[in-house]
Amino acid sequence: MPRELKRTLILIAGIIFLILGLLGLAVPILQGVLFLIAGLILLSIASKKMRRWIESRTRPYPKIYTAGRKIEKWITALIGPVD
Numbered sequence: 001m002p003r004e005l006k007r008t009l010i011l012i013a014g015i016i017f018l019i020l021g022l023l024g025l026a027v028p029i030l031q032g033v034l035f036l037i038a039g040l041i042l043l044s045i046a047s048k049k050m051r052r053w054i055e056s057r058t059r060p061y062p063k064i065y066t067a068g069r070k071i072e073k074w075i076t077a078l079i080g081p082v083d
Contacts (some may be wrong), residue, residue: 007046007082014042041071046082 017039024032044051058065076082 003082006079010042010046010079010082014039014046017042041068041075044068045072045076045079 017035019039020030021032021034021036021039024030024035026032040050040054044054054068055065058068
């Protein structure tokens, strides 16, 4: 699969997960926080700008930062490199 197509699909999936996460915060059936985390991780894989933004917000919290990096590496290993 071409890298640009893969990047676009990951961006779309990340945005969909963020929307579901926001809906999940209002609707008790959906797990909003999980969808928000998944969406942010997908966006950080597809966008360097988003990755820098997330890293700047999580660096003060070492446990969250390392967990996010591990999950990002795991997902990147699953779907392959995007950048």
